Amino acid sequence: MKNEIKIFSPATVANVSCGFDVLGFCLDTIGDEMIIRKTNKKGVFITKIEGFDLPFDAEKNVAGVSALAMIADAKPDFGFEIEIYKRIKPGSGIGSSSASASGSVFAINELLGRPYNKTQVTDFAMKGEALASGSEHADNLAPGIFGGFTLVKSSSPLEVLQLPTPNDLYATIIHPQIEIKTADARAILPKLFPLQDVITQSANVGSFVHALHTNDYELLKRALQDVIVEPHRSILIPHYAEVKSAALNNGALGAGISGAGPSIYTLSKGIENAKRVEKAMRDVYANTIIAFETYVSRINTEGIREI
Numbered sequence: 001m002k003n004e005i006k007i008f009s010p011a012t013v014a015n016v017s018c019g020f021d022v023l024g025f026c027l028d029t030i031g032d033e034m035i036i037r038k039t040n041k042k043g044v045f046i047t048k049i050e051g052f053d054l055p056f057d058a059e060k061n062v063a064g065v066s067a068l069a070m071i072a073d074a075k076p077d078f079g080f081e082i083e084i085y086k087r088i089k090p091g092s093g094i095g096s097s098s099a100s101a102s103g104s105v106f107a108i109n110e111l112l113g114r115p116y117n118k119t120q121v122t123d124f125a126m127k128g129e130a131l132a133s134g135s136e137h138a139d140n141l142a143p144g145i146f147g148g149f150t151l152v153k154s155s156s157p158l159e160v161l162q163l164p165t166p167n168d169l170y171a172t173i174i175h176p177q178i179e180i181k182t183a184d185a186r187a188i189l190p191k192l193f194p195l196q197d198v199i200t201q202s203a204n205v206g207s208f209v210h211a212l213h214t215n216d217y218e219l220l221k222r223a224l225q226d227v228i229v230e231p232h233r234s235i236l237i238p239h240y241a242e243v244k245s246a247a248l249n250n251g252a253l254g255a256g257i258s259g260a261g262p263s264i265y266t267l268s269k270g271i272e273n274a275k276r277v278e279k280a281m282r283d284v285y286a287n288t289i290i291a292f293e294t295y296v297s298r299i300n301t302e303g304i305r306e307i
């Protein structure tokens, strides 16, 4: 069995407008790298973090918390060192904490000879994600671990459905360089919603899943609406309405807040449309003082992978 593994842990888009805490998909052009190796000393030790200032204490870093949860169950007679090469900015809305929380347990599971299935790996990763966001949600973790589009049917007990990915679907992301902590963006949401909004949202998530199964781009377009969360969170994102309109006016099938923001995601049919949408979104921020990054990505159907 291997003593060391290097992985690519991709960024992910949670919620996908209509599926708060349940829908997500996996990106390909941005993600963290991690090296995990066995050590004689028992425990979990974060030995290197490059890219961003994050805690080395395993109990304060999401990668360490999920790893500790897995080894508490697996009880190996050795420990693990973790190196994190962070490319996804924390507080980005494209699953920065999730990439670390899922990457460590994906890798440890490989080094242990895969005793756990993907759902169990996701369950351990949820312990890490809870540290960052204050709640055990798996909508970023599941697409990272399973690949493609996923739906979290239930968090407890955890049940994840892997959904089909239409061939020609591309994502464009714009990430204004401000930080929104997921925990803060969750705290501002109301606890109760009007029944009519819940009905609209449920119909959209069902329609979206059907559209993925049938490659129905027109239905997909109509389903990518969020009447529940977007009105409360969009005010935290500079020029949100303008960026969204620019994307939709330039051929995007849908646009919305990626995870808890500030990133904005869009889905387009074909890479040429995705690139046109990228330019339109960049043009909005280009006339402001806001620094930003953009990514165009195919949907990554493999998820976390060894590199």
Ligand SMILES: Nc1ncnc2c1ncn2[C@@H]1O[C@H](COP(=O)(O)OP(=O)(O)O)[C@@H](O)[C@H]1O
Pocket: 054, 055, 060, 061, 062, 063, 084, 089, 090, 091, 092, 093, 094, 095, 096, 097, 098, 100, 101, 131, 132, 133, 180, 181, 182, 183, 259, 260
């Ligand atoms: N390995 C890690 N990677 C990213 N964030 C981490 C990590 N460990 C702890 N954190 C904390 O998690 C928070 C970022 O997570 P979150 O707010 O969910 O952002 P994101 O949407 O980018 O995942 C920050 O407070 C950060 O310090």
Ligand SMILES: N[C@@H](CCOP(=O)(O)O)C(=O)O
Pocket: 012, 014, 015, 020, 021, 022, 092, 093, 094, 095, 096, 097, 133, 137, 139, 140, 182, 185, 186, 258, 259, 260, 261
């Ligand atoms: N469903 C969560 C997703 C948070 O995603 P992140 O990428 O911002 O961590 C939420 O919307 O709170």
